[in-house]
Amino acid sequence: MISAFTGTQVRAAEEPLLAAGLGDVLMQRAAHGLANAIITELRARGRRIYGARVVVLAGKGNNGGDGLYAAAFLAARGMRTTAVLTSGAGHPQALAAFERAGGRTHDLAGAAPGGLAAETARADVVIDAILGTGAKGGLRGSAAGLVKAIVEARRQAGHGFVVACDLPSGVDSDTGAAVEPVLAADLTVTFGAAKSGLLADPGADYSGRVHVVPIGIEDNFPRPSVRRLESADIAGLLPGPARRAHKYSRGVLGVVAGSATYPGAAVLACRGALAAGVGMVRYLGPPEVADLVRQSCPEVVCSTGSVAENRVQAWLVGSGLGPDDHDQLARARDAIDSGLPTVADAGALPALPDRLAPHVVLTPHAGELATLLQRLGGTEDRAAIEAATLEAARDAAARTGATVLLKGASTLVAAPSGDVYSQADGTPWLATAGSGDVLAGVIGALLAQAGPGVEHLNELAVDGDGRWAALAALGAALHGKAGRAASDANSGGPITAGVIASAIPGAWGKVSMLSNPGGPKRKSHSHPLR
Ligand SMILES: NC(=O)C1=CN([C@@H]2O[C@H](COP(=O)(O)OP(=O)(O)OC[C@H]3O[C@@H](n4cnc5c(N)ncnc54)[C@H](O)[C@@H]3O)[C@@H](O)[C@H]2O)[C@@H](O)CC1
Numbered sequence: 001m002i003s004a005f006t007g008t009q010v011r012a013a014e015e016p017l018l019a020a021g022l023g024d025v026l027m028q029r030a031a032h033g034l035a036n037a038i039i040t041e042l043r044a045r046g047r048r049i050y051g052a053r054v055v056v057l058a059g060k061g062n063n064g065g066d067g068l069y070a071a072a073f074l075a076a077r078g079m080r081t082t083a084v085l086t087s088g089a090g091h092p093q094a095l096a097a098f099e100r101a102g103g104r105t106h107d108l109a110g111a112a113p114g115g116l117a118a119e120t121a122r123a124d125v126v127i128d129a130i131l132g133t134g135a136k137g138g139l140r141g142s143a144a145g146l147v148k149a150i151v152e153a154r155r156q157a158g159h160g161f162v163v164a165c166d167l168p169s170g171v172d173s174d175t176g177a178a179v180e181p182v183l184a185a186d187l188t189v190t191f192g193a194a195k196s197g198l199l200a201d202p203g204a205d206y207s208g209r210v211h212v213v214p215i216g217i218e219d220n221f222p223r224p225s226v227r228r229l230e231s232a233d234i235a236g237l238l239p240g241p242a243r244r245a246h247k248y249s250r251g252v253l254g255v256v257a258g259s260a261t262y263p264g265a266a267v268l269a270c271r272g273a274l275a276a277g278v279g280m281v282r283y284l285g286p287p288e289v290a291d292l293v294r295q296s297c298p299e300v301v302c303s304t305g306s307v308a309e310n311r312v313q314a315w316l317v318g319s320g321l322g323p324d325d326h327d328q329l330a331r332a333r334d335a336i337d338s339g340l341p342t343v344a345d346a347g348a349l350p351a352l353p354d355r356l357a358p359h360v361v362l363t364p365h366a367g368e369l370a371t372l373l374q375r376l377g378g379t380e381d382r383a384a385i386e387a388a389t390l391e392a393a394r395d396a397a398a399r400t401g402a403t404v405l406l407k408g409a410s411t412l413v414a415a416p417s418g419d420v421y422s423q424a425d426g427t428p429w430l431a432t433a434g435s436g437d438v439l440a441g442v443i444g445a446l447l448a449q450a451g452p453g454v455e456h457l458n459e460l461a462v463d464g465d466g467r468w469a470a471l472a473a474l475g476a477a478l479h480g481k482a483g484r485a486a487s488d489a490n491s492g493g494p495i496t497a498g499v500i501a502s503a504i505p506g507a508w509g510k511v512s513m514l515s516n517p518g519g520p521k522r523k524s525h526s527h528p529l530r
C-alpha cells in the first residue's frame with residue numbers, strides 16, 4: 001500500500017529530528033536519494049552520466065537546498081551542473097556545497113530569462129527545486145516567468161527529462177490543486193512519504209512517476225491522508241469461494257439499471273458484475289431491457305418485480321436511467337431504503353435522499369458530482385471539481401454521509417470518516433462509453449461478496465465504515481487493471497466497455513497469482529445468506 005500524507009503531516013514527522021539538530025542530515029539523505037534516482041533514470045534511458053548537463057531551478061527554501069545538494073552530488077560524478085537561483089538566494093550550506101563541487105550559478109534577477117529558458121530546455125536533466133511543502137500558492141514573479149518560458153521552450157525543442165524535487169512547484173502538496181505555470185515532471189522524487197497532492201488530479205497530471213526516498217522519519221507518521229492499494233493489497237482483499245460455497249453463499253447482486261433509451265447500460269453493468277466473482281445477478285427492469293439482458297447474459301435472472309420481492313446481498317442502481325424512468329427510480333430509492341450495501345450510479349444520483357450512509361457508494365464523474373453538490377447548496381461547477389478533485393470527493397462524502405467514488409485518471413474514493421483512496425491503475429482508453437457501467441457492476445459484485453465482517457480488512461487498518469471505501473477502491477483497481485491489460489493485449493490500442501468486462505477475470509487471476517505464486521488461495525469471505 002502506498003500511504004500519502006499532507007505537507008503538514010510530513011513536517012510534523014520531521015519535527016523531532018529537526019529539534020535534535022538533524023535538519024542537515026535529513027536534507028543530505030533527501031538529496032542523495034534524488035541524485036541516485038536521476039542517475040538511475042539516465043541509465044534507464046541509455047544516457048551517459050559523465051558530462052550530462054543538469055540544470056537545477058533552486059528556490060530559497062529547503063526544497064532548493066535539496067536540489068542544490070543533489071546537484072553537488074551529480075557534479076561530483078562528472079556532470080555539468082548549473083543552478084538558477086529563482087529568488088536571488090539559495091540555502092546557504094547547500095549552495096556552498098554546490099559551488100565547491102564546481103557547479104555554475106546564475107541569479108535569475110540579473111539574467112535574461114529567455115537565455116536561461118533555452119539553456120534549461122537543452123539540458124539532459126532539469127531539477128525543479130523551486131517550491132516544496134512550505135510553499136503557499138503557485139510560482140510568482142520572475143520564477144513564474146522563467147518556468148513559463150521553459151515550458152514553451154521544451155514544447156518547441158524538448159530535450160532531456162524533468163525531475164520534481166519532492167513535488168512539482170506550483171502543486172499543492174495537500175490537495176493536488178495546481179497554479180499555472182507548472183513544469184510537468186517525468187519523475188517526482190519525494191521524501192519520507194508520498195504527498196497526498198501527488199495522488200490526486202491535477203497534481204498527478206504534473207507528477208509523472210512518483211519515487212519515494214526514505215529519510216528516517218517514517219516511524220513518525222499518523223494515519224495517512226490518502227492511500228493507494230497495490231497488487232498485494234488487491235490480492236489480499238479479493239474474495240475467494242469457500243470449498244463448499246454455493247451461488248447464494250457467494251453473494252447475490254440486484255441490478256436496477258437500463259432504460260428504453262440506454263438499454264446497453266444494463267447489459268454492461270451485469271457483465272461487469274458477473275465477471276467480478278458474484279454468485280448470481282438478479283436484474284430488475286422493463287421487459288424490453290430484460291430481454292436484451294437475457295440475450296446478452298443468459299446467466300442473469302431477470303424479473304419485473306419489486307426490490308422487496310428479490311433477495312440479494314447488495315444492490316446496484318442507476319446506470320442508464322433517465323429522469324423519466326419513474327418505475328426504475330422508485331426501485332432505486334427502495335434499494336437505498338433497504339439498508340443493504342448499494343452502488344448508486346449515474347441516473348440514480350439526482351434521485352437520492354440528501355443524507356445517506358457509508359454503505360451507499362456513489363460513483364459520479366466530475367459533472368455528476370457538481371450537480372449533486374449544487375443540489376446540496378454547493379457552488380462548484382465541473383471545472384472547479386476537476387481543479388480540486390481531492391477536496392471535492394472529501395466534501396461530497398462529508399455532506400452526503402455516503403462513500404463517494406469520483407471517477408477520473410486518478411479515481412478517488414472518499415469515506416465519510418475521512419479515509420481516502422486514490423487508484424490510478426488504468427489507461428486513458430478506459431474513458432469510453434459504458435466503462436462506468438462496468439465499473440458499477442464490478443463494485444456491486446464486490447459489495448455483494450463482502451459480507452458483514454471486516455476481519456479481512458484489518459491488515460489495512462480499515463474500520464467498519466471505511467470498508468466500503470476500501471471495496472470501492474478495490475473495484476476501481478480491478479477495473480483499471482482490466483482495461484490496461486485489454487489495451488496491452490492490443491499493443492496499447494483502444495478498448496470498448498465490453499472488452500473491459502471480459503478482461504476482469506484475467507486481471508483478477510493475474511493479481512492473485514503474482515501475490516500468491518504458490519497456487520490458488522484458500523481463504524474465503526463467504527457468508528450465510530442474510
Ligand atoms: N524540514 C526538513 O528538514 C526537510 C525538508 N525537506 C525539503 O524542504 C521542503 C520544505 O522546505 P521549506 O519549508 O523551506 O519550504 P519550501 O522550500 O517549499 O519554500 C519555502 C520558501 O519559499 C517561500 N515561498 C513560499 N511560497 C512561495 C511562493 N508561492 N512563491 C515564491 N516563494 C514562496 C517562503 O518564503 C520560503 O522561503 C520540502 O518540500 C523538502 O523538499 C527535505 O530536505 C527533508 C528535510
Ligand SMILES: [K+]
Nearest residue numbers: 128131167169
Ligand atoms: K519542487
